[in-house]
Amino acid sequence: MHFPNFNKACILQQMAPNAMAEQESQVWPLAPSRLHRRSDEENPTFRAIRRERSNKCFVYVFAAIVLQSIFILVFALVVLRVKSPGFNLSSVSVKSLKHTTSPTSSLNATLVTELAIKNKNFGEYKFEGSSASLWYGGFKVGEAKIGKGRVKARGTRRVSLSIDVRSNRLPQEAKNGFEGEMNSGYLKISSYAKLTGKVNLMKIMKKRKTIDTNCTMVVVLKSRTVKDLFCR
Template sequence: MADQESQVWPLAPGKLHNRSDYENPTFKAIRRERTNKCFVYVFAGIVLFCIAVLVFALLVFRVKSPEIKLRSVSVKNLKYSSWPPSFNASLSAQMTVKNPNFGDYKFQPSTVSFLYGGSKVGSSKVAKGEAKMKKTGRVSFAVDVRSNRLPEGANNLTSDINSGMLKLTGSGKVSGKVTLWKILNKKKTGKMDCTMTLVLKSKTIKDLVCR
């Protein structure tokens, strides 16, 4: 009896519990997947941001030359003679400066020359001005064109006066600066090359084309 009371019985094994620092493999895989997705999203966002900045820089910071044209030319006074062949005309013209940039374009005074047969018959100083962002500036000027400025015997003046039409060319160059947000100044120059026909009888300009 005493032997039975002194006998030690083994205790039943307690319920096993996972360690507090142990993570279920399934949860670990889910967390790793979420981390990878976040990395992909962040990387994609950075790439898209860089592309947007590049496109913005190409569109905004790419400075282009202005487009210079003679928009209109009219005859204020005209005298001509078939013999001896000569002409003397006072013209009124308007020059346009088209600014294609995302910044204002301020241009300096320039000179516009008029030629007949490749020789200069007149020129005029054009005042400085400004063309706002994506706008067109306009400058008016007057010029006298005279045949007595031609080199002797180097033209077809007699036949042209008899035909009643004189082919003239207007050319010039405008230089200035494009200012972007008052922090970036870029020098740009625009060139003008225009042709026109002076009709003697009607005292008008026709076929004005600029390239």
């Protein structure tokens, strides 16, 4: 007696556990895990950016040092450098003039002079009292006092003086040349002035400077004017 359906079901029932066992015993490969870079390893892009920033920082610091050095050098050469003020006789005019040529030559005149003091420094120039004089043939014929004062930084001060010229102050050895010039109508005289003072820079540096001016001129007796003023 045959039971085909029953045998088939038994066979399937016996095969099922074996298949499940094989399925469980089979090893399935795991999906590859995503690789992560170690935290202590830096991205090359970030490394390049950091290097570029470091280079720029170095350039900026170096440029700042150079600019500061240039500024200090210019400050020392321009601001802290003490120069002698300029000093000259800017103008001369005749205020009064009386002269004779016979029987003897004589001259009484008053000349108005203007001295210009030009301070080239960044600090004021304070000068002491002094004098200005007029000369003929190496002999003094007139003098006026210059009061003390000051010239502001990068400024100019003008000082006006009235100087009396008297020919009777000349010694005898100068009379002959003086009479000859008086007869020609032109009298050549010279002037000299000297100032001594100090340049004050930022109230921390003081340097003594002495300046002078030496000029020549010609007094025209007939027109009572002064021409050919030259200073050196």
